Amino acid sequence: MSAAADRLNLTSGHLNAGRKRSSSSVSLKAAEKPFKVTVIGSGNWGTTIAKVVAENCKGYPEVFAPEVQMWVFEEDINGEKLTEIINTRHQNVKYLPNITLPDNLVANPDLIDSVKDVDILVFNIPHQFLPRICGQLKGHVSSHVRAISCLKGFEVGAKGVQLLSSYITENLGIQCGALSGANIATEVAQEHWSETTVAYHIPKDFRGEGKDVDHKVLKALFHRPYFHVSVIEDVAGISICGALKNVVALGCGFVEGLGWGNNASAAIQRVGLGEIIRFGQMFFPESREETYYQESAGVADLITTCAGGRNVKVARLMATSGKDAWECEKELLNGQSAQGLITCKEVHEWLETCGSVEDFPLFEAVYQIVYNNYPMKNLPDMIEELDLHGE
Amino acid sequence: MSAAADRLNLTSGHLNAGRKRSSSSVSLKAAEKPFKVTVIGSGNWGTTIAKVVAENCKGYPEVFAPEVQMWVFEEDINGEKLTEIINTRHQNVKYLPNITLPDNLVANPDLIDSVKDVDILVFNIPHQFLPRICGQLKGHVSSHVRAISCLKGFEVGAKGVQLLSSYITENLGIQCGALSGANIATEVAQEHWSETTVAYHIPKDFRGEGKDVDHKVLKALFHRPYFHVSVIEDVAGISICGALKNVVALGCGFVEGLGWGNNASAAIQRVGLGEIIRFGQMFFPESREETYYQESAGVADLITTCAGGRNVKVARLMATSGKDAWECEKELLNGQSAQGLITCKEVHEWLETCGSVEDFPLFEAVYQIVYNNYPMKNLPDMIEELDLHGE
Numbered sequence: 001m002s003a004a005a006d007r008l009n010l011t012s013g014h015l016n017a018g019r020k021r022s023s024s025s026v027s028l029k030a031a032e033k034p035f036k037v038t039v040i041g042s043g044n045w046g047t048t049i050a051k052v053v054a055e056n057c058k059g060y061p062e063v064f065a066p067e068v069q070m071w072v073f074e075e076d077i078n079g080e081k082l083t084e085i086i087n088t089r090h091q092n093v094k095y096l097p098n099i100t101l102p103d104n105l106v107a108n109p110d111l112i113d114s115v116k117d118v119d120i121l122v123f124n125i126p127h128q129f130l131p132r133i134c135g136q137l138k139g140h141v142s143s144h145v146r147a148i149s150c151l152k153g154f155e156v157g158a159k160g161v162q163l164l165s166s167y168i169t170e171n172l173g174i175q176c177g178a179l180s181g182a183n184i185a186t187e188v189a190q191e192h193w194s195e196t197t198v199a200y201h202i203p204k205d206f207r208g209e210g211k212d213v214d215h216k217v218l219k220a221l222f223h224r225p226y227f228h229v230s231v232i233e234d235v236a237g238i239s240i241c242g243a244l245k246n247v248v249a250l251g252c253g254f255v256e257g258l259g260w261g262n263n264a265s266a267a268i269q270r271v272g273l274g275e276i277i278r279f280g281q282m283f284f285p286e287s288r289e290e291t292y293y294q295e296s297a298g299v300a301d302l303i304t305t306c307a308g309g310r311n312v313k314v315a316r317l318m319a320t321s322g323k324d325a326w327e328c329e330k331e332l333l334n335g336q337s338a339q340g341l342i343t344c345k346e347v348h349e350w351l352e353t354c355g356s357v358e359d360f361p362l363f364e365a366v367y368q369i370v371y372n373n374y375p376m377k378n379l380p381d382m383i384e385e386l387d388l389h390g391e
Numbered sequence: 392m393s394a395a396a397d398r399l400n401l402t403s404g405h406l407n408a409g410r411k412r413s414s415s416s417v418s419l420k421a422a423e424k425p426f427k428v429t430v431i432g433s434g435n436w437g438t439t440i441a442k443v444v445a446e447n448c449k450g451y452p453e454v455f456a457p458e459v460q461m462w463v464f465e466e467d468i469n470g471e472k473l474t475e476i477i478n479t480r481h482q483n484v485k486y487l488p489n490i491t492l493p494d495n496l497v498a499n500p501d502l503i504d505s506v507k508d509v510d511i512l513v514f515n516i517p518h519q520f521l522p523r524i525c526g527q528l529k530g531h532v533s534s535h536v537r538a539i540s541c542l543k544g545f546e547v548g549a550k551g552v553q554l555l556s557s558y559i560t561e562n563l564g565i566q567c568g569a570l571s572g573a574n575i576a577t578e579v580a581q582e583h584w585s586e587t588t589v590a591y592h593i594p595k596d597f598r599g600e601g602k603d604v605d606h607k608v609l610k611a612l613f614h615r616p617y618f619h620v621s622v623i624e625d626v627a628g629i630s631i632c633g634a635l636k637n638v639v640a641l642g643c644g645f646v647e648g649l650g651w652g653n654n655a656s657a658a659i660q661r662v663g664l665g666e667i668i669r670f671g672q673m674f675f676p677e678s679r680e681e682t683y684y685q686e687s688a689g690v691a692d693l694i695t696t697c698a699g700g701r702n703v704k705v706a707r708l709m710a711t712s713g714k715d716a717w718e719c720e721k722e723l724l725n726g727q728s729a730q731g732l733i734t735c736k737e738v739h740e741w742l743e744t745c746g747s748v749e750d751f752p753l754f755e756a757v758y759q760i761v762y763n764n765y766p767m768k769n770l771p772d773m774i775e776e777l778d779l780h781g782e
Contacts, residue, residue, distance in 0.1 A: 193646070
């Protein structure tokens with residue numbers, strides 16, 4: 001019995017005083033043929049999730065095939081191939097240094113080969129590579145395959161707002177859920193305790209327990225003693241929050257940079273949570289209001305993101321330096337992007353198309369500050385004026 | 392027109408594109424006889440709220456009597472009386488130094504004299520002084536008087552959990568609401584933007600608009616350009632969150648002190664918000680779930696409190712030093728108390744009486760860590776094991 005399980009039993013004995021309750025372990029039916037899992041992507045978060053998944057596939061051999069493939073965009077690291085380094089030294093020296101990966105995690109530079117006979121695909125690549133990856137996978141993935149997208153965000157286009165999980169379903173013809181939560185990758189990789197949310201809707205062609213992916217299988221695949229998983233149905237809810245939180249984080253950065261303190265940052269998060277919920281209700285009426293305030297992918301991810309991270313940093317520098325967003329981004333992020341800057345524009349354009357700009361005063365204020373140089377000290381008035389919640 | 396109003400109109404013109412919407416200004420009926428307001432208490436938060444109230448009483452002479460009395464517990468400051476300093480130099484040098492108070496705010500050391508002919512009482516004293524103050528006021532306050540309690544917390548006794556506003560109503564026979572929000576006093580006093588929530592239930596003997604206190608009057612009394620007020624009915628909801636957030640903040644301090652990072656702190660806040668909501672539903676079924684995630688007194692106050700403050704500091708030091716709560720409190724707080732240490736015990740005892748301990752795993756874990764030396768590194772397992780939300 002592991003130390004964690006020991007502790008669990010101790011806790012259980014101590015607190016339960018004999019009452020029966022569900023435990024964190026999953027009562028799993030053995031799979032008829034253990035599920036083969038592949039992780040597509042090997043960046044910071046991709047490698048972290050691959051580590052989690054590989055640990056569980058090793059731990060539940062009756063459910064998962066022990067070997068987990070991880071598709072790696074091949075790179076040359078001082079004359080060595082990244083995949084070779086991962087497969088011999090069990091470390092992703094470029095994107096997740098100093099973390100030992102399980103030896104049943106196999107790096108594969110060949111995308112098509114990595115998904116051969118796969119049952120569960122875990123997508124964890126940068127948003128912008130998704131179309132290319134889906135294009136390459138097309139025709140190589142059976143419709144029986146199930147997928148989880150760990151990508152944050154959504155796609156805003158002429159057709160409206162599309163979830164990335166829906167994009168995967170549309171392009172590959174496979175059922176796709178999502179994983180999202182208050183998960184700074186490095187902290188998860190170091191096995192500091194955190195929580196996450198997995199959302200998956202059981203498809204109509206579900207083949208039955210032991211033969212297909214269900215919520216128990218997903219809990220077994222992602223839950224670790226240091227990574228607590230809640231599995232729900234609401235794919236839209238967790239995806240929306242994952243995208244819009246970055247816009248809220250920009251707002252928090254502005255008020256921080258202005259020196260307004262903790263009260264103001266908390267106010268921005270409160271208003272932001274309200275607009276995230278409203279956005280979900282308006283454009284994904286199937287999403288549940290509870291998801292936003294009960295789940296790690298909701299309020300907890302918002303809190304973590306607004307406590308720091310790229311978007312807060314860029315916005316803070318805008319406030320303190322008076323420079324524009326692009327200068328600040330360049331100065332701070334070394335070629336990476338603050339996602340909120342893109343999202344607030346996409347959201348603004350979409351809301352304008354719908355005539356709903358004024359229902360989202362914070363999102364609109366952030367957009368106006370970033371793109372039209374609107375004075376950020378007016379943020380409180382912009383929010384107050386448009387407050388739907390007041391009298 | 393003030394600069395703030397100017398900005399407001401600008402914003403309005405910019406964003407509204409001609410559509411009509413409610414503005415932040417209040418359309419108020421003049422009072423038949425302007426309401427006389429007294430603030431009871433002159434600590435850090437008491438003086439700050441007295442400043443807010445006095446500014447508004449000066450600004451709305453058709454609604455409020457301009458002179459606002461503030462009852463001050465008299466103290467000698469280097470040979471001068473504190474009330475004299477406040478009334479001549481317009482500064483509370485002891486509890487709110489470097490902040491200029493409005494000259495229509497009058498410090499009064501005589502409690503009974505300060506409430507003479509009063510219409511609205513604002514309570515803002517330390518929790519533990521409430522019984523004594525109410526005892527002294529008894530018989531000196533007409534039943535027509537309306538009150539707002541700015542005290543955080545509730546009273547847990549043999550009878551169960553009692554709101555402090557209900558205590559005031561019970562002891563003085565006057566209707567009492569509450570004010571609570573993400574309000575670090577110093578930031579509000581410095582006029583950095585923040586939000587708050589005022590909750591007030593219109594009583595059965597309401598005497599009519601212009602004659603009695605309603606939501607518009609309360610908005611006019613507390614709302615400032617830098618202090619945005621939302622007025623609601625749910626007194627229980629905002630009071631519960633104000634008390635229980637301190638227990639959650641202890642949990643955040645533990646995981647911070649253990650070096651577990653932002654993910655863990657956000658997880659504690661998520662679990663804590665859920666338990667706060669459950670507590671409200673169980674013991675104050677009239678409280679509304681929305682209050683907790685929509686209002687400043689809910690999620691925003693929780694975020695601010697968990698970002699810093701006394702409870703986080705004490706818990707953090709417990710984690711890093713291994714010392715017990717009382718040593719850490721003594722070392723850090725110079726005779727003041729971390730309210731969460733008291734609240735978690737009161738809550739534990741009450742939940743034990745009700746047989747509901749196990750519905751509140753985080754509150755219970757915090758109690759066990761503080762009072763029974765339970766190892767804080769087991770916190771995740773204690774929460775997981777008792778998670779009602781999982782499968």
